[in-house]
Amino acid sequence: MDSQPQLTHVDAAGSARMVDVSAKEISVRSATAAGHVRTTPEVLALLSQGGLPKGDALGVARLAGIMAAKRTPDLVPLCHPIAIHGVAVEVTPADDRVEISATVRTADRTGVEMEALTCVAVAGLALIDMIKAVDPGASIENVRVLRKEGGKTGLWSRER
Amino acid sequence: MDSQPQLTHVDAAGSARMVDVSAKEISVRSATAAGHVRTTPEVLALLSQGGLPKGDALGVARLAGIMAAKRTPDLVPLCHPIAIHGVAVEVTPADDRVEISATVRTADRTGVEMEALTCVAVAGLALIDMIKAVDPGASIENVRVLRKEGGKTGLWSRER
Amino acid sequence: MDSQPQLTHVDAAGSARMVDVSAKEISVRSATAAGHVRTTPEVLALLSQGGLPKGDALGVARLAGIMAAKRTPDLVPLCHPIAIHGVAVEVTPADDRVEISATVRTADRTGVEMEALTCVAVAGLALIDMIKAVDPGASIENVRVLRKEGGKTGLWSRER
Amino acid sequence: MDSQPQLTHVDAAGSARMVDVSAKEISVRSATAAGHVRTTPEVLALLSQGGLPKGDALGVARLAGIMAAKRTPDLVPLCHPIAIHGVAVEVTPADDRVEISATVRTADRTGVEMEALTCVAVAGLALIDMIKAVDPGASIENVRVLRKEGGKTGLWSRER
Amino acid sequence: MDSQPQLTHVDAAGSARMVDVSAKEISVRSATAAGHVRTTPEVLALLSQGGLPKGDALGVARLAGIMAAKRTPDLVPLCHPIAIHGVAVEVTPADDRVEISATVRTADRTGVEMEALTCVAVAGLALIDMIKAVDPGASIENVRVLRKEGGKTGLWSRER
Amino acid sequence: MDSQPQLTHVDAAGSARMVDVSAKEISVRSATAAGHVRTTPEVLALLSQGGLPKGDALGVARLAGIMAAKRTPDLVPLCHPIAIHGVAVEVTPADDRVEISATVRTADRTGVEMEALTCVAVAGLALIDMIKAVDPGASIENVRVLRKEGGKTGLWSRER
Numbered sequence: 017m018d019s020q021p022q023l024t025h026v027d028a029a030g031s032a033r034m035v036d037v038s039a040k041e042i043s044v045r046s047a048t049a050a051g052h053v054r055t056t057p058e059v060l061a062l063l064s065q066g067g068l069p070k071g072d073a074l075g076v077a078r079l080a081g082i083m084a085a086k087r088t089p090d091l092v093p094l095c096h097p098i099a100i101h102g103v104a105v106e107v108t109p110a111d112d113r114v115e116i117s118a119t120v121r122t123a124d125r126t127g128v129e130m131e132a133l134t135c136v137a138v139a140g141l142a143l144i145d146m147i148k149a150v151d152p153g154a155s156i157e158n159v160r161v162l163r164k165e166g167g168k169t170g171l172w173s174r175e176r
Numbered sequence: 177m178d179s180q181p182q183l184t185h186v187d188a189a190g191s192a193r194m195v196d197v198s199a200k201e202i203s204v205r206s207a208t209a210a211g212h213v214r215t216t217p218e219v220l221a222l223l224s225q226g227g228l229p230k231g232d233a234l235g236v237a238r239l240a241g242i243m244a245a246k247r248t249p250d251l252v253p254l255c256h257p258i259a260i261h262g263v264a265v266e267v268t269p270a271d272d273r274v275e276i277s278a279t280v281r282t283a284d285r286t287g288v289e290m291e292a293l294t295c296v297a298v299a300g301l302a303l304i305d306m307i308k309a310v311d312p313g314a315s316i317e318n319v320r321v322l323r324k325e326g327g328k329t330g331l332w333s334r335e336r
Numbered sequence: 337m338d339s340q341p342q343l344t345h346v347d348a349a350g351s352a353r354m355v356d357v358s359a360k361e362i363s364v365r366s367a368t369a370a371g372h373v374r375t376t377p378e379v380l381a382l383l384s385q386g387g388l389p390k391g392d393a394l395g396v397a398r399l400a401g402i403m404a405a406k407r408t409p410d411l412v413p414l415c416h417p418i419a420i421h422g423v424a425v426e427v428t429p430a431d432d433r434v435e436i437s438a439t440v441r442t443a444d445r446t447g448v449e450m451e452a453l454t455c456v457a458v459a460g461l462a463l464i465d466m467i468k469a470v471d472p473g474a475s476i477e478n479v480r481v482l483r484k485e486g487g488k489t490g491l492w493s494r495e496r
Numbered sequence: 497m498d499s500q501p502q503l504t505h506v507d508a509a510g511s512a513r514m515v516d517v518s519a520k521e522i523s524v525r526s527a528t529a530a531g532h533v534r535t536t537p538e539v540l541a542l543l544s545q546g547g548l549p550k551g552d553a554l555g556v557a558r559l560a561g562i563m564a565a566k567r568t569p570d571l572v573p574l575c576h577p578i579a580i581h582g583v584a585v586e587v588t589p590a591d592d593r594v595e596i597s598a599t600v601r602t603a604d605r606t607g608v609e610m611e612a613l614t615c616v617a618v619a620g621l622a623l624i625d626m627i628k629a630v631d632p633g634a635s636i637e638n639v640r641v642l643r644k645e646g647g648k649t650g651l652w653s654r655e656r
Numbered sequence: 657m658d659s660q661p662q663l664t665h666v667d668a669a670g671s672a673r674m675v676d677v678s679a680k681e682i683s684v685r686s687a688t689a690a691g692h693v694r695t696t697p698e699v700l701a702l703l704s705q706g707g708l709p710k711g712d713a714l715g716v717a718r719l720a721g722i723m724a725a726k727r728t729p730d731l732v733p734l735c736h737p738i739a740i741h742g743v744a745v746e747v748t749p750a751d752d753r754v755e756i757s758a759t760v761r762t763a764d765r766t767g768v769e770m771e772a773l774t775c776v777a778v779a780g781l782a783l784i785d786m787i788k789a790v791d792p793g794a795s796i797e798n799v800r801v802l803r804k805e806g807g808k809t810g811l812w813s814r815e816r
Numbered sequence: 817m818d819s820q821p822q823l824t825h826v827d828a829a830g831s832a833r834m835v836d837v838s839a840k841e842i843s844v845r846s847a848t849a850a851g852h853v854r855t856t857p858e859v860l861a862l863l864s865q866g867g868l869p870k871g872d873a874l875g876v877a878r879l880a881g882i883m884a885a886k887r888t889p890d891l892v893p894l895c896h897p898i899a900i901h902g903v904a905v906e907v908t909p910a911d912d913r914v915e916i917s918a919t920v921r922t923a924d925r926t927g928v929e930m931e932a933l934t935c936v937a938v939a940g941l942a943l944i945d946m947i948k949a950v951d952p953g954a955s956i957e958n959v960r961v962l963r964k965e966g967g968k969t970g971l972w973s974r975e976r
Contacts (some may be wrong), residue, residue, distance in 0.1 A: 022222070022310070023222055023233055023306055023309070023310065024306075024309040025222075025233075025236070025243060025305065025306050026232055026233055026306070027424075029231055029394070030232055030233065031398060031425075031426075032232040032233075032235075032236050032395060032398055032399055032402065033402070033422075033423065033424045033425070034402055034420070034422055034423040034424075035422060036421055036422025036424075036441050037421045037422060038364050038421035038422060038442060038443040038814070039443075040266055044838050044839075048206065051315075051316070058183050062182070063183075063185055070415075070711075071713040072186055072190055072191055072192040072718070072719070073183055073185075073186050073190065073192075074713040075192075075715045075716070075719075075831070075832060076192050076253055076254065076719060078712070078831060078832055079253065079712070079715075079716060079719050079893050080251065080252060080833055082253055082832065082833075082834055082893060082894065083251075083253075083723075083890075083893055084287050086889050086890070086897055087250075087251070087890070090403075090406070090407070091240065091243075091244055091247070091251075091298050091299050091301065091302075091405050092240060092298075092302050092305045093236055093239065093240050093243075093302060093399050093402060093403055094302075094305060095238065095305055096407055096419075096420065096421065097419055097420055097927075098419075099419065099896075099897055099898075099899065099924075100834070100835060100896065100897055101837045101838035101896065101925065102833075102834055102835060102836025102837055102838060103833065103834040104827075104833045104836075105831075105832075105833070106831075114180045116243070120451065121384050121836050121838050122838060123838040123839075123925075124419075125419075125421065125443075129302070129308065129312075130301065130305050130308075133301055133316075137250075137300070137301055137316060138251050138297075139300075140297070140319075141251065141290065141293055141294055141297055142251075142252050142253060142254075143192070143305060144290070144293060145185065145252045145254060145255055146183055146184075146185050146186070146254070147183060148289065148290075148321075149182070149183070149184040150182070150183065152289075152321060152324075152332055153321070153334055154317040154320070155318055155319060155320035156211070156293075156297060156316065156318075156320070157317060157318060157319075158299075158315055158316075158317060159315060159316040159317075160216050160313065160314070160315035160316070161308075161312060161313070164312075165248075165280070172312055174313055187744075191544065191715070191718060191745075191746075192715065192718055192719055192722065193722070193742075193743065194722055194740070194742055194743040194744075195742060196741055196742025196744075196761050197741045197742060198684050198741035198742060198761045198762060199684075199763075204518050204519075230391075232395040232398070232399070235392040235395045235396070235399075235511070235512065236395070236399060238392070238511060238512055239392070239395075239396060239399055239512055239573050242512065242513070242514055242573060243403075243570075243573055244572065246569050246570070246572070246577055249726050250723075250726070250727070253719050253722060253723055255724065255742055256739075256740065256741065257726055257739055258739075259576075259577055259579065259604075259605075259739065260514070260576065260577055261516055261517045261518035261576065261694045262513075262514055262515060262516025262517065262518060263513065263514040264507075264513045264514075264516075265511075265513070266511075268583075274773040279666065281516050281518045282518060283518040283605075284739075285521075285739075285763075290681070342628060342629070342630070342655070343542055343543075343553055343626055343628050343629070343630065344626075344629040345553075345556070345625065346552055346553055346626070349877060350552055350553065350555050351552055351875070351905075351906075352552040352553075352555075352875065352878055352879055352882065353882075353899070353903065353904045353905070354902055354903040354904075355902060356901055356902025356904075356921050357618055357901045357902065358844050358901035358902060358921050358922060358923040359844075359923075365923055371636070380861075382502070383503075392506055392510055392511055392512040393503055393505075393506050393512075395511065395512075396505070396512050396573055396574065399573065400571065400572060400573050403571075404571055405572075407570075407571070408881075409886050410567075410886070410887070411560065411563075411564055411567070411571075411618050411621065411622075412560060412621050412622050412625045413556055413559065413560050413563075413621075413622060413879050413882060413883055414556065414625060414626070414882065415625055416899075416901065417886055417899055417900055418899075418901065419899065428529055444899075445899075445901065445923075449628065449632075450621065450624070450625050450628075451638075453623055453624060455549055457617045457618075457620070457621055457636060458571050458572075460615075460617070460639075461571065461572050461610065461614055461617055462571075462572050462573060462574075464575060464610070464613060465505065465572045465575055465610050466503055466504075466505050466506070466574070467503060468610075468641075469502070469503070469504040470502070470503065470607065472609075472641060472644075472652055473640065473641070473654055474640070475638055475639060475640035476531070476532075476613075476617060476636065476638075476639040476640070477622075477637060477638060477639075478635055478636075478637060479635060479636040479637075480633060480634070480635035480636070481628075481632060481633070483900075484632075485512075487590075492632055494633055524679075530798050539738035551876040552872075552878070552879070555671070555672065555872040555875045555876070555879075556875070556879060558671060558672055558872070559672055559733050559872070559875075559876060559879050562672065562673070562674055562733060562734065563730075563733055563883075565674075566729050566730070566737055567730070579736075579737055579738075579765075580674070580736065580737055581676055581677045581736065581765065581766075582673075582674055582675060582676025582677060582678060583673065583674040583677075584667075584673045584674075585671075585673070586671075601676050601678045602678060603678040603679075603765075611813065662862070662949070662950070663862055663863075663946055663947060663949070663950065664946075664949040665873075665876070665945065665946050666872055666873050670872055670873070671872055672872040672873075672875075672876050675915060691955075691956070697862055701891055702822070703823075712826055712828065712830055712831055712832040713823055713825075713826050713832075715832075716825070716832050716893055716894065719893065720891065720892060720893050723891075723968075724891055727890075727891070730844055730887075731880065731884055731938050731941065732877065732880060732938075732941050732942050733876055733883075733884075733942060733943045734876065734942075734945060735945055736944070739866075751952070758885075765871050769948065769952075770941065770944070770945050771949075773941055773956075774941055777893075777937045777938075777940070777941055777956060778891050779935075780935055780937070780959075781891065781892055781930065781934055782891075782892050782893060782894075784930070784933060785825065785892045785894060785895055785930050786823055786824075786825050786826070786856075786894070787823060788929065788930075788961075789823070789824040790823065791821070791823070791962060792964075792972055793960065793961070793974055794960070795851075795958055795959060795960035796851070796933075796937060796956065796957075796958075796959040796960070797957060797958060798955055798956075798957060799940075799955055799956040799957075800953065800954070800955035800956070801948075801952060801953070804952075812952055812962070814953055
């Protein structure tokens with residue numbers, strides 16, 4: 017029954033494997049992921065001064081996300097190494113949270129949703145590291161793919 | 177006013193720095209973090225067969241978490257390199273989610289909450305990578321510190 | 337005399353270099369390597385219970401091998417970075433040993449035999465780490481290429 | 497029966513874990529491992545000229561081994577990160593083989609036999625990479641611990 | 657004549673080794689290094705707006721330096737892995753250059769001058785990457801240790 | 817005014833990003849960079865014996881440079897991961913210095929000048945590490961691109 021849903025990274029015996037993609041086409045692919053860090057008003061005030069982001073604080077989170085996207089295959093065991101061709105990250109203080117979103121683009125043989133998710137998750141970790149002395153209870157929330165494009169499956173977009 | 181809360185990783189000018197901890201005492205410290213991956217009943221059924229976890233699937237997430245904990249200072253820019261002395265991770269399928277929790281222990285000069293959070297977040301990423309062909313909408317939720325112990329500040333425990 | 341055999345990674349003066357492959361064709365290539373870990377009956381019994389592999393034990397070795405294959409250019413100084421497109425590893429307890437074999441596939445400009453060998457060697461190291469408390473004398477044996485395919489040289493197969 | 501031999505890196509349920517060593521004493525520890533690469537007379541002649549090692553060839557293997565020893569916790573999933581304090585590697589052409597041996601020293605909480613084994617195995621991989629154009633059938637053989645010293649268990653020495 | 661100066665990282669036969677420091681005392685050590693990137697007035701104007709550093713540009717260089725300091729033993733083959741305990745980097749636009757200085761602190765068995773030099777050199781590389789589209793001729797200059805303190809040799813300070 | 821010079825790695829708001837190159841052509845590209853380490857006659861004598869380089873000393877610097885070139889995207893935050901296809905490094909003792917030059921080649925979507933610069937800078941760091949016990953004041957000087965070729969911009973060559 018190959019129409020039955022399957023975990024693609026384990027074989028019939030349950031053994032992990034890296035799925036062979038050498039026969040897949042090179043095409044332009046992109047993925048957007050998002051999430052947020054929930055924190056206190058006190059932290060949100062520290063992150064902004066007169067409405068402007070303060071110094072390196074948000075920049076550190078952005079950069080951590082970009083660098084982590086490049087290291088996705090080192091972190092996610094069965095992920096293929098991919099030549100990432102572009103990453104944009106936004107880290108935006110909002111009401112009771114800091115919103116994080118990332119778009120990753122490539123021209124390669126597999127999708128980049130894991131790279132986009134890794135970018136968001138690690139930007140969140142870096143942000144928590146910056147603020148944990150003031151808010152030890154901050155949390156990373158709702159890290160998920162919003163949209164992916166390209167490849168055989170084409171456009172997938174999250175229904176809200 | 178040094179009693180005012182501050183972002184410890186940026187100096188007065190907003191520049192990032194790695195705070196000097198060379199004068200802090202070596203003491204046994206531990207931190208526990210948790211989170212979960214929200215997914216579909218279909219995936220949860222695939223992860224268990226007859227109530228037993230299937231082959232490597234959950235093991236891959238556990239191992240990804242342990243290895244990521246060791247690489248925390250490579251991922252989180254201002255984190256100190258720490259000699260991690262023990263990591264235990266649990267990845268447990270539940271109702272509408274897979275619960276992840278991790279406890280990290282060390283005998284060193286700073287706490288290990290970032291290591292525990294990184295362990296949970298990356299175990300979550302690895303799990304999503306395993307299941308994304310079946311559930312492209314899975315999300316990582318509520319990654320936060322539950323409890324930390326040791327060092328000058330002693331025990332901190334999350335009120336829930 | 338360019339028909340004389342040469343060490344390709346050192347120049348005439350004996351200096352190490354990474355050979356230029358930018359003019360080579362992209363083609364599908366694969367390599368299979370194998371080896372084994374020699375250990376005691378006691379360990380082999382612990383690795384299997386009622387004939388079934390025990391929990392994560394063999395899975396850890398498999399995963400370590402897959403992850404190491406991706407890191408080959410970080411480990412082997414003059415190896416080209418290669419976009420690995422598929423890895424399958426088998427770790428199988430046998431009579432007085434645990435057999436390990438790995439097949440790596442790519443569509444790139446150079447062969448993947450170093451990736452396959454690295455996969456087998458590191459799976460062996462990870463396995464020894466798991467069993468060394470019970471058998472401190474375990475050894476890695478006979479790690480070699482069995483077969484490679486693709487590229488200008490085409491099929492090479494080991495004579496037994 | 498806790499006197500029964502156990503795989504230390506998996507718990508009762510078979511889940512992988514990094515064993516907690518935070519309560520172990522810091523002491524000076526060392527481990528020596530060895531192995532060899534079996535190859536052809538043609539390669540052995542190329543590696544030596546007038547009895548002297550040729551340029552960087554053996555040096556590359558030595559350096560690859562030293563660098564890999566430092567990266568052991570990145571490669572071997574359940575290995576503790578250890579502050580390596582000294583590494584000496586010998587790579588010596590002999591009759592039908594190149595002998596490799598490595599001694600690693602530390603003052604830390606766990607032994608360094610995995611670091612010594614990793615050093616030998618990766619030096620062997622680097623050597624094979626250097627010679628594979630001339631001898632595609634070279635193999636890594638007999639990588640094992642010869643001797644370890646320090647810590648609670650004290651001296652262990654391999655019986656030949 | 658052991659009073660004769662020697663290259664400490666090669667033995668009598670010229671083979672590379674990582675010198676054993678396991679018998680050295682743990683003490684607080686620090687090192688300061690500096691250097692600069694020479695570039696055009698056009699770039700210097702772009703890096704500052706109204707006298708203020710522009711967005712992430714200088715922050716990226718600072719962060720690259722801090723992260724590279726942590727990875728020194730991965731980059732410099734015979735360097736010991738060291739638990740870095742603090743890093744401060746300054747990246748300051750001046751007349752015809754951007755000045756870079758870094759101070760690294762640790763409580764460990766060997767000095768941290770390589771970590772400070774690596775921090776400055778990689779901050780310089782990251783800065784050149786940011787500006788190379790405008791000034792392809794920018795150069796890294798005069799990267800050297802200014803001062804080191806701690807350990808058996810005590811204070812060393814550069815004579816100008 | 818898109819004719820105005822711009823820092824390509826920061827957007828209009830000053831936020832760091834990895835520029836999208838997925839639409840750029842794959843073409844053969846190369847870059848040559850150079851620099852030197854200034855040191856004392858005493859060190860230069862130690863590096864050569866009877867006019868010949870001594871053992872591994874210069875080889876370690878060469879190899880460190882090659883390996884660092886492969887790790888450029890790990891070090892330089894906004895650099896694209898690139899499939900490096902060839903690296904040649906020369907490390908040559910001269911009058912009052914050790915000259916270092918490196919040529920990197922690829923067939924990919926962006927240039928390799930950062931890889932060539934990283935190769936030279938890290939070879940310099942490794943060399944300083946080898947000689948610092950004899951000359952603690954050695955410095956890295958004049959690390960810059962000499963020439964780059966390929967891609968849309970074609971040949972760029974440094975005017976002396």
